[in-house]
Amino acid sequence: MLEEKYGVPWVKVNFIGVQGTIESLRSIAEYFNDPELTERTEAVIADELDLIQEDMDYYKSKLKGKTAAIYAGGSRSHHYQVLLKDLGMSTLMAGYEFAHRDDYEGREVIPNIKLDADSKNIESITVEPDPEKYHLYLGEEDYKKLVEDKKLDYYGGMVKEMEDGTFMIDDLNHFETEEFLKIYKPDIFFSGIKDKFVAQKSGILSRQIHSYDYSGPYAGFRGAVNFARDISMGIYTPAWGYVKAPWKNKPILDGVIGGE
């Protein structure tokens, strides 16, 4: 709507995860196409990477190969996968409660979306270019090129982030959540307060990511380190090793075989 009325195009950005943040900064610089800004952007990226590299390498060594499941909203289920990948972790399952097909599959599916009752929940508003304030930053050629390259006015959806053999589940209910955790046993489950203690009582670490739970922030370069620190402390908390009492695995009676 901003674009139609004022001529301001949009870029899908993500500041969760090191790689996500780098790509977002670069795509912003690319849009403005100003050599000084581009140079400054690269300098910031190099500076910040330098600050966090040692910590990220350390946490990656602890978290590599661990698995996660995410059930959150507002792009988090997608964006946190980027951050988990930075740490060598994989996402077994991700889903949203309220997302639409384009959030999952990308904007290319919009023409094929059939209207249903749900589509009418939000009033459709049509806007016209504002005669005084409509303004294009880019020339038509540059704009078209960026759109064609899917750098502008485009979101590819979550599915492109996910590995084969993982699950993308819409509107997961509590029963499904519990069953999923039971069967696939991820090392960590990201969700909200409703699910957190269901997961934790069943022995699976859970962190809220609707809020920052106990810590944060997790965005940007240094936020990635906060995130890595938080989940590594959760996963490596020794108390997990004591959930099952040792006598549960040991017969009460001991003795020798005899009587021959």
Place this chain on the structure above:
Amino acid sequence: MPHLEYMNACHTAMVLKVVVLFTECYSLDILKIRLWHPQAIIAVHTTCLSETIGDDLTSIIQDISIPEGKYMIHTNTPSYKGSHVTGFSNMVASFISYLSVKSGKKNGKVAIIPGFTNPGDMREMKKIATAMGVKYTMLPDTSAVMDSPMTGKFEMYPKGGTTVEEIIELGDSELTLALGKAASESGAETLEKKCKVPYKVLPLPIGIANTDEYIMALQSYSKQEIPYMIEEERGQLVDILIDIHQYTYNKKVAIFGDPDTVLGLAEFVLEMGMIPKYLVTGTPGDAFGAAANELFNKFGVTDCKAKAAGDLFELHQWIKEEGVDLLIGGTHGKYIARAEDIPFVRAGFPYGQTR
């Protein structure tokens, strides 16, 4: 729970001729007239003065005419040897070597030596043993003595404690559980030598794994199912540790106190994800450092220091060199906690008032 409790002790030089500081003194013979009734037993321990002079307690006690049904025992507690834990441990052994007798008929009980712990700890150990269906005699047992209730009537001899008969009968025990190597092993060893009662040395049941060990030692004797009450309490503790891990994880702690207590607390803080940066005990002996290093290795923590025969001055210096987030120990730690502005959790002995 801080205890302000009353315990009577008498002080005397042993024989008249050794009196250095006083012109007159009571000998044990005089003492006994004043003290025998209604006690069944007098336990004598020595001072460095009588040790230096070389009083022979065994022969002095033999020379005393002890009334029928009364007992006198002793142990040597020179203050320049070991620490109060050494003296405590020796006294427990003396009770056994003087009194315990093997009648030849087992009594179906476990002897529990609870270590240098407070009456609240002893109540907890007894509660667990009872819940497990284990019959036991605890020696020593200061519960219901050193934590006796306010009733409006003073009792010189409160209800609790281990009776002389029970100590004699320890010789017929099936098994001894010695909780805490430093404080309890020598008692268990003495009972084994004198009455052939086998023993197991366990850590003090502080923390999850150590308490599990105590429970499983009781179970290997009782062969009973572990009651839900114990599983519930255990599960609640594990739940708390998970719920608070974000506050405890990687926090550095300094712990000081008696060796068995410090080792128990160290394992417990490790279970909480904390790092026991400094462990200090005043009691000498290599076993402490070795056990501490074993713990550090088990949990993979580095840069931690443990010292036996150490003191709070040295601990304070270490903390000044590299700080900690928390201090755990007896009441005297308050000076370090105040000077360095670090939180202080009181545990162990002495457990005094906050002032």
